[in-house]
Amino acid sequence: MAGIFNNVLGYIQKYKYNKRFFRKSLVMILIMASIPGLIIGLSIYWIATNNVEKELQGLHQNQISNRAANIDDQLAFLEMTVSHWAFDSKFDEKLKTINFAYNYDTVQDMYRTLLSLESAHPFLQKVELFLDKPRPLVFSTERYTFLSNQSDIGNYESLLQHDKSMFWMLRKPQGTGKQGLAIINKIPGDSTEPFGALIATLNQDNLLKVLKTLTPYDEGVTMLFNEKDEWNLSSSGAGGSELDLALKEAYAKHQMELGEAAVKDAKPESFLFDYNKISYSVSYGHFNRLGQKWVYISAAPLSSITAPVIAISKWILVISVSGLLFALLLSWFVSRRIYHPVQRLMTLLSGEKNDEVKDEFAMIEKHWQHMSKESETMRHKLEEQMPLLREGFFLQLAQGYLISLQESDMKERMKRYGWETEDRQFVALVFQLTGFANLEGRFSQGDExxxxxxxxxxxxxxxxxxxxxxxxxxxxxxxxxVLLSFPLSHPSTWLEDDLEQVCQEIIRAINRILKMQVTISVSKWVHNVKQIPHLFEEVKQALVYRDLLDENQIIKTEQLSKLNVYKETGYPFTLDKEIINAIRNGQESGAIDLIAQFMKELAANGSTEFMLQQGMLQLLGSIRYASLQSGMNPVQLFGSVNLFEQLAQIKEPEEMLKWFQHKVIGVFVQEMISRQDYHFKQIIEQVIVHLREQYMTPLSLESCADLFGTSPYTLSRAFKQITGINFIDFLTNIRISNAKSLLIETDMKINEVADAIGYQHSYFNRLFKKYEGITPSQFRELNRTE
Structure with a gap:
């Protein structure tokens, strides 16, 4: 003991007392702990002891009442939670028509929903869903089971026959083999003919743990049962005990003594009860649960309640005297404890080495001022970033990313960015720029x-x-x-008058400065912030109805129904076929010219952007179909990109034409050429053999094309590509070469040589001189002389 005291004394001596706040707190506690301690101890012993027992019993009763109220609140919350489930959209009339054997996603969603419901309250042990239609089945978090046993079906269908839509009962959940208290709620909650029920079974162990709090001592017992005594829960076990039966009898007797008026009042009551030479303080009360009266009884031995009083009475004087003797030591420890937060703060502010600091609060004040400056700096930075934050918020609002927020939340956020939202009306505008492709070098690609x-x-x-x-x-x-907001008192004619003038001024300014055309879409008025994303969606969709023949337009969504936006426009079927034929023949430039003519015919009768897009999408489909007919896979040909989605994003006709040229026509024609190269090489080889064998007969490009099953244009282009010279020059070279052989090796006359190679005499002389530079006669004389 002496060693421990010396260690403590040494620790106290090593502690430094140069801190002002510590010295002041130590002196104050010494004064407070020394003199009042003895006075308070004597007062408690002589005055308060007689009243402690009564106060403890009253405190016990209040504690029981408060804990019973807590249990009542938890059960009420559980009932409210279960009642809300029945109105969930997942449990509506659609469940009657769902085939769970094939709707895997619905089954998985139902598993997740039941698992979420099961974890919604600590009292819940198991949540089941019974559906009587279209076929009786039971859903749980582990599986779903179609009921075939008539006894099981009858048990579940009896729940739907109950006169109440939600009620408590004692039942055995499927697969557990153990009865438990359950709350049943029919679904749908708003239906007069329910076809199913949610069955939430309570966890008996958790409920008993909460019930045991009504007896805050190791001894005693707690019970819960309904007024019809259909079920009974007891902290002494499932079978109950003799004490439980005795308490029930005592409760019934006490109810009779109180009379009918007191029973109807249903206020918590208490009485003393003797059992086996032990006095119990019995408290009871009632819970009203869905039209049923539940009774709780808490019995605790009086000895457990008053035990602290007896011990305190014996030790009050000892503690008081001991407190006086150890006042100095305790004062030091308390002062040390009080100073501990200040010491931690000093360590955080000045580091481990803070012995030089004499005045703690002067140091704290210095750092506080520094933090205030830092906070002011951060506030200025936030103000600088506020425009970007506001821009990001309204961009998300217009694009519908905040649609999940409530109306009040949206208004609160808008208020943060300086917008008035109460008693306001809103209108949305979208300005669409067109004509970028016609700027002729003022802006380059990528400057959008x-x-x-x-x-x-x-x-x-x-x-x-x-x-x-x-x-x-x-x-x-x-x-x-553009999002505009005005008071509710703003005149409705403003859309036709003031706003149209402002839009015209904007159109003129953009035409003058940027040399681009503008289409403006104006929405209707709305009064709810939550409708703003729908406004922007409407005005964006209205832009597709702009007239392609008008450069600048103002479209009002309220007037779209009055306009003939869906007027009939003729589809150029003939041009469609010509475009496909040009592509198949490899005529890329011709196909582009035909597409430009195709677009002009679509827009000739005042067609809208929407109708033009639909026509071009139809043409794209025709081209893809043509690629399939040609034995090409469109996915391999055009890649994995969605061409229809890309085309739908293009607004201007000029951009559409460029897109078709680079993304569709050029790719298709190039693939056609690459596929035809090998085929045409074989044809050209056959044509060359034919020319070498039949050069003396009348031959032409058209006759050879017919002979080998191709077109003159295709044969001419392929012949030039493979041999390097055109068809006529190649045939002429063969004939001239054979003519030279005949002139050298035979004595045939010049006209006979011409006939032998398929030429007339006069034409042969001119052609031979053109290719050889001399006449046939001169060529023969020259070669024979040599």
Whole structure:
């Protein structure tokens, strides 16, 4: 003992007392602990001891009431949770028509839903779903089972016959073999003819643990049962005990003594009960659960309640005297404990070596001022970033990424960015720029974002000069969105008057500065923030109805129904076939010219952008079909990209034509040429053999093409590509070569030689002189002389 005391004393002596706050706190605690301690101890012993037992019993009763109220709240929350499940969209009328044997995704979703429901409350042990239609089955978190046993079907269908849509009962869940308290809720919750039920079985162990809190001592017992005594839960076990039966009898007797009025009042009551020479303090109360009255009884031995009083009475004087003797030591330890947070703060601020600091709070004040400056700096940085944050928020709002938020949440976020949202109405506009392909070198490919940014600045300047609450949204694809907000009192005729004037001014400014055309889509009024994403979706869709013959347009979504946006336009079927034939013949430039003519005919009768896109998509489908007919795989030919999706994103006719040239026609023609090379090489070899054998007969490009089953154009192009010279020159070379042989080796006359190679005499002389530079006669004389 002496060794321990010396160690503690040495530890105290080593501690440094140069800290101002520590010295002050130590002195104050010494004063507070020394003199009042003895006075308080004597007062507790002589005055408070007589009242402690009564207070402890009252405290016990209040504790029981509070814990019973907590259990009641948990059961009420469980009932509310289960009642909400029945109104979930997953448990609506669609379940009657679902074939679970084939709808794997629905089954998996139901497993996840039941697993989520099962973990919604700690009281729940197992959640089952019974469906009577189309075929009786039971869903659990592990599996689903179709019921075939009539006894099982009858048990489950009896739940649907109950007069209440939600009720408690004691039942045995499928597959457990153990009865438990369960709450049943019919589904759908709003149906007068339910076809199923959610069965939530309670975890008996967890419920008993909570019930045991009604007896906050190691001894005693707690029971819970309904007024009809259909089931009984007891902390003493499933079978109960003799004490349980005795308590029930005592409870019934006490109810009779209180009378009917007190019973109907259903307030928690308590009474003393003797059993086996032990006095119990019995508390009971009632829970009203879905029209049933549940009774809880808590019995604790009085000795357990008053035991602390007896011990305290004996030790009060000892503790008081001991407290006085150890006041100095305890004061030091308490002061050390009080100072510990300050010491930790000092260590964080100045590091491990803080012995030089004499005034702790001066040091804290210094660091506090430094942190205030840092906070101010961060606040300024946040203010600088606020425009970017606001721009990002409204871009997400317009694109529908915030649609999952509630109306109040959206309004709260808009308020953070300086927007008034109460009693306001909103209108959305989208500005679509066109004509980028006709700028003729002013902007290059890849400057789309730059052009859109310049247009958004023009719109921002003109809009903000007219309206107080407006937000410009740059979509970076030649389109700019504008969100305007006005009070509810704003006149509805504003859309036709003031806004149209502003739009015309913006159109003129963009035409003058950027040399591009503008199509403006204007939405209707809405009063809810949550409808703003739908407004932008509507105005974007309305842009496809712009007239291709008009350069600048203003489209109002409310007037689309009055316009003939779906007027009939003729599809150029003849040009469609000509384009396919040109592609198959390898005429790339001709196919492009035909596509340009195809687009002009589509737009000739005031066709809209939507109708043009539909026509071009149809043409793309025809080309893909032609590739299939030619034995080509479109996926291998055009790659894994979605050509239809790419084409649908193009707005301008000129860009569509360029896209067809580079992405479709050029690829198709090149593949046709590469596939035809080998085939034509064989044909050309056969043609050359034919020319060498039949050069003396009348031959022409057309006759050879007919003979070998191809067109003159295709044969001429392939002959030139493979041999390096055209068809006529090759045939002429063969005939001239044979003529030279006949002139040298035979004595045939010149006209006979001409006839032998298939030429007339006069034409042969001119042609021979053209190729050899001398006449046939001169050639014969020259070669014979040599």
């Amino acid at each position: 974002s730059l052009v859109t940014f310049a247009a958004s600045n023009i719109i921002d300047e003109l809009i903000r000069s007219q309206y107080e609450q407006a937000e410009i949204i740059n979509f970076h694809n030649f389109s700019i969105g």
